[in-house]
Amino acid sequence: MTAPTALPARVRTRFAPSPTGALHLGNARTAILNWLFARRHGGDFVLRLEDTDTERAVPRGEEMIYEALDWLGIAPDEGPREGGPFAPYRQLARADRHRARAAALLESGRAFRCYCRPDELEARREAAIAAGEPTGRDARCRDLPAELARRHEAEGREAAIRLRVDPGPVEFTDLLKGTLSIDGDDLGDLVLVRSDGRPTYNFAVAVDDIEMEISHVIRGVGHLSNTPKQVLLYRAFGVRPPEFVHIPTVLAPGGGKLSKRRGAAGVLDYRERGFHPDAVVNYLSLLSWSSEDGEEFLSREALVERIDLDRLGAADTEVDEEKMTWLSGQHLRAEPAGRLARDWAGRLDVEGLGLNDADLRRAAEVFAKRTRLLSDVASEVEPIYRAPETGGAAARESLSAPAAATAIRLARAAWADTAWRPEPLAAALRGAMRDAGLAGRTFFPPVRVALTGQLHGPDLGEVAYALGQERTLARLAAAMPSAPSETGD
Template identity: 35%
Template structure:
């Protein structure tokens, strides 16, 4: 195989969608597996939707996934520039060449005339294909209409016959050129259309393999015709199945969090999302959850993908993520927890909730104090078995980071529990006098309380949990009291008792 060159070419209209992340991943794996080059190209020809902020976010998401590119933004190479808005003159050179060779012609058809053609085709229950009414205009007629100020586009002159291409996942794909019709390659404002720009980019960047979603299959014959008109080699194509939701509809906003940034903000580990996306259309077993990027390059063959739609199941992803969190060494989990909480602004606002994270409404990154960082490292192992995503930490252990908040609902539960105030005061007195105050001595004291009070352990422990935290789900009771320390534990229990 000649030197492989692949590309990922996102449109910078927002955060990196999961479908785009998977396309980038497959291109990266293919390039590294074959010792080739991975090119990042920005398709920003729509200025009304493209933003520099979105480009920056795409680059950040690529780096977070570990997908380093060989050429592209911030890594200029011999095929620069890598943004389409900076390649306009290059496109015009190829437009002039195709026009001179007779492959393009001016079209003066108005939107109203084209709509009339579509309406007639619909009435006759046939697919609409441009009629070619401007195909044979004389040079004199073209010049006359241009001088008259009529707006015009440029269309590609599709030759008769068939266009066939091999797809690395499929049998040969064949199109009758009569069903393609002469297509527009340059708008009336002079900007080029996708099917020309992408071919010019791939030709000039010497792309050998085009790996993309199967929604581009219909574009492929048009692009092949442009390659042939330019006398350029046609790359190999691999069209992967698209991502669908569990309702078997194309993945979109209605399916919830569908962008990489949303999932990582919710506390999904990026390597888990990456591996899940990688194996969506192929065989998978649990051991692959823990594969590194290097493992994927060495062991995953993009050409082994199936062709059926890939079903993105958030619940399966959560299961995989929980498994991965539980397998992390405690020290590593502590550091990742600190990094995650800093990223979502938790240390500045410990009340941040998962719904805010899913919508992207997170605060600006806020670094922890030394005490907050140390507290997080101590708590992470205590919460590890209860988490499916890192954001679960906020719900289970967020109360450690702010003064006691106990609402009327919690107080009503305590008031309905016999001897709740007595339980809290006896426990507070015992903890105040405990010496030494260690995890072991705290557990011994608390376990002895039910016997001393003549109550069931479950009832006593539930009161203490609610009294110290204001919530029903926390890390282990004994460990939580130990982490709080004598002063905080006593203060919280006595404060709650006073409210009863």
């Protein structure tokens, strides 16, 4: 790892996906690190859509990208939706700028027109391979006489525009890999604009990063081979390159590259499964770096405060959904009850269960610890609010036990004037049990069945608190006639 460099006056990072499908976890990890680093240094996080691959573009591709970023809570400061001082933020819409930049390089002599047809270039490449010669450079048009150029144009040949690349080392620095170098002869004279007028990927990216004043390019290691080509373009324009950080690859569970074309789960699939968005941000951050104290459960604010590119790891990492699920549970427990209640409302049959906002808030206060995913609420919370008679026959049989009527009557009396909080309710119930001289296995089951129709479940103080005083006392009263009174000998 190289020594840290001084930050520029304004940190500007960018996330530049193609709208060719839903974001998978690898894309999202890149976006998160760019967002965190920009937030850490009071900078700007830019979304730029590299939409030139029109053949692979999918309907709603842009909308799905925004939907994923919004759910993760990392909306950009500038982008196609937000606008900004360096608009437009769609690469196709910047074609005129790319052509103007190419024309400037032609005028300065740093670029030249190449009239060779693709089939001619390929034939010469194959001949060089057969002869054991370098294939990177085909300089036939580098210093083409003007007369020959006019002849090609008269023949209707369209010219590509190439950058003059001199022999010798092309060096650049990556934060994780240090100083790297490749010989200019291995790169050859780079094509900037194809003969059909379309800019190449590396040229468009370099021009856009220059014009948008991007200070840090944080992207996947798969782009490492593009970097020397882009560095050459920065130098051709007389601009200092940004800091490059090529982060390791996120692998699918069991190994193998995540890929939209291989059906890797998209970020929005995790939303549908009920993962907490802060947990996904937390987890994906930890795939690349670790906090100094080794803490793994980190709030969004802590991640922003602690992000440090010098602590990035270089090893590829497999997705561990079990760990992400654990983190989701931790973030659910930390969620303010009111906000969690609103999240739960969309996953419960609120109308059918007769729940109001106060019910949901109380449930969130005491039952969040029983869930790891937002989708767990249906199995963990709904049974408590369903009518007790929906329970099984075995549970209802407990109401015919000799002490059932006494237990239910004492519970109702104990809770009639108790402060309606989980702890006092639990303490009052235990006191009633002791005063009656009953064992817990005799006392608690009929009370639980009277409230929920279940033989097992959360602490009864929490159950009563979540149900609310009116519902709790009504359910106990309704259960009492079905429980025979105790008789003594």
